[in-house]
Amino acid sequence: MTQEPNLLGALSDVLVARFAAARDSLAAIKLSERAHLGAIVWQHDVLVTSEQSLPRRDALDAVLADGTPVSGKLAGRDPSTNVAVIRLDRAVQAPKLSASLPRLGALVVAAGSDGAGHPSARLGTVNAVGPEWHSMRGGRIEARIQLDIRLAASEEGGPAFDAAGGWLGMTTFGPRGQVLVIPAATVERITPALLASGRIPRGWLGVALRPVAVPDELREAAGEATGLMVMSLSAEGPAARAGVVPGDIILSVDGTSARRLRSILAHLGSDSVGKSASLRVIRGGAVIAVEAMITERPEA
Amino acid sequence: MTEPAAGSPALSLRVAIVARGADRIATLAKVLQSLGHQVVDSEGQPDAVLADRQRPADARYPTVVLGGTDAEAEGLLPESAGAAEIDAALRAVASGLIVRFPEARASGFSAVQEADSRTLLTPREAQVLDAIADGLTNKAIARRLGISLHTVKFHVESLFRKLGAGTRAEAVARAGERRREETIDL
Numbered sequence: 001m002t003q004e005p006n007l008l009g010a011l012s013d014v015l016v017a018r019f020a021a022a023r024d025s026l027a028a029i030k031l032s033e034r035a036h037l038g039a040i041v042w043q044h045d046v047l048v049t050s051e052q053s054l055p056r057r058d059a060l061d062a063v064l065a066d067g068t069p070v071s072g073k074l075a076g077r078d079p080s081t082n083v084a085v086i087r088l089d090r091a092v093q094a095p096k097l098s099a100s101l102p103r104l105g106a107l108v109v110a111a112g113s114d115g116a117g118h119p120s121a122r123l124g125t126v127n128a129v130g131p132e133w134h135s136m137r138g139g140r141i142e143a144r145i146q147l148d149i150r151l152a153a154s155e156e157g158g159p160a161f162d163a164a165g166g167w168l169g170m171t172t173f174g175p176r177g178q179v180l181v182i183p184a185a186t187v188e189r190i191t192p193a194l195l196a197s198g199r200i201p202r203g204w205l206g207v208a209l210r211p212v213a214v215p216d217e218l219r220e221a222a223g224e225a226t227g228l229m230v231m232s233l234s235a236e237g238p239a240a241r242a243g244v245v246p247g248d249i250i251l252s253v254d255g256t257s258a259r260r261l262r263s264i265l266a267h268l269g270s271d272s273v274g275k276s277a278s279l280r281v282i283r284g285g286a287v288i289a290v291e292a293m294i295t296e297r298p299e300a
Numbered sequence: 301m302t303e304p305a306a307g308s309p310a311l312s313l314r315v316a317i318v319a320r321g322a323d324r325i326a327t328l329a330k331v332l333q334s335l336g337h338q339v340v341d342s343e344g345q346p347d348a349v350l351a352d353r354q355r356p357a358d359a360r361y362p363t364v365v366l367g368g369t370d371a372e373a374e375g376l377l378p379e380s381a382g383a384a385e386i387d388a389a390l391r392a393v394a395s396g397l398i399v400r401f402p403e404a405r406a407s408g409f410s411a412v413q414e415a416d417s418r419t420l421l422t423p424r425e426a427q428v429l430d431a432i433a434d435g436l437t438n439k440a441i442a443r444r445l446g447i448s449l450h451t452v453k454f455h456v457e458s459l460f461r462k463l464g465a466g467t468r469a470e471a472v473a474r475a476g477e478r479r480r481e482e483t484i485d486l
Contacts, residue, residue: 032372034372035372050409052408052409082409133411133412134411134412135409135410135411135412136410136411136412136413136484137485138412138486144411172408172409173408173409174408174409174410175408175410175481176408177408178408180409182409204486205486206486207485207486208483208484208485209483209484209485209486210426210479210482210483210484211415211420211482212420212421212422212423212426213417213420213421213422213425214422215422215423215424225417226415226417226420228484228486229423229426231483247423249423259414259417260414261412261413261414261484262412262414264486265412265486268486
């Protein structure tokens, strides 16, 4: 009798080997006695993790996948791309990550940590891929990579690999618990800059805005059907200094329609700091012009 | 004495506030008072605590945290939570329940949305909706905004249509979702 090849067994063995390799790039950051957050061992003394879930502390404790405790300090965080970096107090072993591009439908292994900081494993597929996109915080993300797996809160921030062991990026939560990957290319672009200066400068107006429909009677004067209504202002922010008040509806920034949010976010990149911005604003039923001086976004 | 919001049970809670800055504390106190709750200090044996960003270090009472990611808090709401959500969460944690928001994870790292102008609310519709969220009747909304009852009904109908809502509660919930998705800091 000929023996059938054990394909499932072979697949399982390959996955076990992939996870064993992935573990070396995995760390867990301690949030409390019962909660950890996944992280990537980026280089011998640097961890990378998910900015949105990292508490605002300077001193951070972490544990490597083999259980070794390490401590470090926050070296920088960039909410716009969701990347935070931690500088460790001492060197640890750091395998080289070789970046890989995602393919739709490809198998993905994601490594994370459980609540106690021990390694955990997830298997899934690349559920969607897309071109570069802009986050609500204004950051450019090199590609859209969505996974079909579920992650526990403690598993966010770990590395995701393809079947060949290529590194896709860092897992994170998108809206409604959706699992996204911050692409390797984005992490590779942002991490050195964060290590060098602790932040990614962004232009800032100091306003919280909500899209609104321009009231019918003002549409003609506004030349726009939608605008961004000022919900709140940072007390000493550029918009407040320029006299913008809550309830104002911003129609355009330097001629770019408020409808085109992506373009406006792109306009407020690091090179916008120190420049003047012309805002067209509806206030009290009239369209007026306001000049604001763009400053650097303060750390949240 | 403010009249209790329509539909809210008469039961009043003793709530302590933990927040930084007198302005923020005053704002939260105003919200609690408008809900008919009694603001006490942490020595006053509160039924629940309303805290900004994180729980007090000596968390002895069930706490609702606004914003942040404190996984050990009994209640976790987004920073943008409305009065009705704060009320429901305080009552739940005071009864020993755990409250989580569907998008409690800071609503997740998301792409910027370019909204569809046909379903965006006008500023007036947004004001009407805020008043609905505060539990006001159409008549009370007309009084608050200084417009006719007829105009209020017109706005309510329009915002129900734009939000795809069938009831006032649904409209408030949908609008809350949208506000979290669409509010952008520039």
